[in-house]
Amino acid sequence: MTPVNSPAAMPRGGSRLDPWVDSYAARSAGLTASEIRALFAVASRPEVVSLAGGMPFVSALPLDILADTVAAMIRDRGAVALQYGSGQGDEHLREQICEVMQLSGINGHPDDVVVTTGSQMALDLVVRIFCDPGDVVLVESPSYVGALGVFRSYQCRIVHVQMDDDGLSPAALTETIDRLTEQGARIKLLYTVPTYQNPSGITASPDRRAEMLQIAARHNILVLEDDPYCLLGFDGHVPQAIRALDDQAVVYLGSFSKTIAAGLRVGWALAPHGVREKLVLAAEAAVLCPANYAQLTVAEYLDTQPWLDQVKVFRELYRERRDALLGAMAAQFPAGTTWTVPEGGFYSWVTLPEGLDATAMLPRAVSSLVAYVPGTGFYSDGQGRESLRLSYCYPEPERIVEGVRRLAGVIESELDVAHTFGTDHVQPPPGPAFPDPGMS
């Protein structure tokens, strides 16, 4: 055999950095590493208080009980758990998922559920089957960074629609649709996280949900409802899902990442029947089938453990952390800083005093051993420089307080710099408010 590590094996037109640089698909142009990636590698050092990541606090899970549950499952059903399974997902788990969704007022049939490798994969599959390059996806302002990545990867045109503290603005939605329709755009999806939104922490009111749905349906736009946080409301209330209002106009995405464990990667889509058929075929092309191992772990846990009690443990733990964050921000942040008050979930959205730039400030924050995600990550169009997302889900409350103290110091120094260079303004007192001045 002749080894062929030779110039003959190097594609023409390539570079030493990447010999395949001329061979990629057009859609790969949207795949570029985020500028803040390197910074986050630094931010993961233990001395940094990270208010950046959205990691659930899985250490609150009863690991001994889980270990026993999984061991029993492998002994009893190992031949199934370790085997290929259905492309649509385990039937018993799909029944259990329908019971979980009933908590959000959803009447779904197991036949219309597709189990996926986290709900991220469900999101990917929906976009894959619906969106041609150039098709418009409407999203909130701001919107979930992981969803924006999917839309970009399928070369969608992302258009942000204004929000206020009751959720997406119906007037702005109608205006945006009319404007785009006039331009001849094909609007395929309205992507929304209506409950304890990532990143804003905002929850859409019941009226807004109904209005959003009616406007979308009137214009043949499928509502893509992403609902991973619904059971994490601090008062125990579960908002009624948009999908509860209509079974044909909505694809609903759910996840066990925040109620059981993110590392299992078990999520799902509930879709109108015809859409579900296409989703299953797309899922089979993408991964053949979701992991029986993780699915049967979830099914066994739901069947044998008091899982809603554990969700309550998570909820109370996150409430305590949210309170720590809100208290510290009110006590420490300088005048002109505003933030949202989430009623559940993981996030608060902070808007800096006028003239400050959260993206430019991030390296200085990391030097001061605190990290956040700049607001620009949640927009596809450069908006969000004045804002940032703070996550309170993972660090202990005292660490959150310390992180806010550090961040307040960074904001103060930025204000000093701005003052020195004359770009400051008279700032209103700090406090909770809907954040983005550019949005209302």
Next chain:
Amino acid sequence: MTPVNSPAAMPRGGSRLDPWVDSYAARSAGLTASEIRALFAVASRPEVVSLAGGMPFVSALPLDILADTVAAMIRDRGAVALQYGSGQGDEHLREQICEVMQLSGINGHPDDVVVTTGSQMALDLVVRIFCDPGDVVLVESPSYVGALGVFRSYQCRIVHVQMDDDGLSPAALTETIDRLTEQGARIKLLYTVPTYQNPSGITASPDRRAEMLQIAARHNILVLEDDPYCLLGFDGHVPQAIRALDDQAVVYLGSFSKTIAAGLRVGWALAPHGVREKLVLAAEAAVLCPANYAQLTVAEYLDTQPWLDQVKVFRELYRERRDALLGAMAAQFPAGTTWTVPEGGFYSWVTLPEGLDATAMLPRAVSSLVAYVPGTGFYSDGQGRESLRLSYCYPEPERIVEGVRRLAGVIESELDVAHTFGTDHVQPPPGPAFPDPGMS
């Protein structure tokens, strides 16, 4: 709140069957359910001997030991196993994967490995980053049905290249490339399963591997080497991978589905560095990260269990079943039937006596309580009607013998019918041979 289950919520242009029928992306046109799907639901009944599925015999795994291994892993590392992880995959597992690949002569770096939800997802990601609609993918004749599904789902043009019993024909490959290049086609990938191929059972010779690589590299065509069966050679020999010959011209796909367990869904890609970067970004858009839970299970199993001894158990078990299949075919199949003799893996490729049609015959086979996959499934262009794939991996040897007995009866009846209607020919004696008369 107003329920909106009303005509207003029904998109215009939709049908009662699927209101969204006019909204799908162009790529969804390739997503159609296989005609034989319903038949396979019947074929999964216990009274049917299924020689159709490619399910590994996971019952041979030591379930008690696995249960203890996983329980210990959750107790010790649950906070990691149940958490989100790196989009590229767990670092320790990537190191272990490099050790596994050394068995195939591959010198890879953990930095260039991406862990995926089964190697199917790696395949999907490679096509996603490389192939625009209309781009050509070269594949073997026949080729793996799951890969054809991926290529179709990205609207690739699939072109089959002839094989013989030493693998892909270099002359045919060159001729095909020249012809397509003359037409102005953009050929992106050469997809090959060089070892114990699914579905043909054929293994490419060392010389053929080197020739295939040189021809592809000369034409800027990336070789996509899919190698899930490499450790399942019946004589214990592991063929040297094509990737062992060149680290820039090949993306190598590997899997634990056949060496540990398919239900874990842990596979990987080893790619040139620039390609790997894009693969990780695409993976993050697709699923955020592979499941730490499954990855740490595999890592713990590799670290603490004699996993290569277990592979040997699988190998001997599959050899016994291959022998049962070959013996039964030689004893039972009528004159004119030929088949391949696999030296490893799961499959033999059978060609029926002239004039018979494996696709048309399938319903009658299922009525006679035996199932197989018709050859047409492994072609994108309607070829393969005279052939079928038999899998010997899952049924016990005596069931395989019974299945072949039933199938032989079905072939005999088909020959009787053909004889009655005058379409039969003088048939050569039955026996092992390279199968497809249309291919050489």
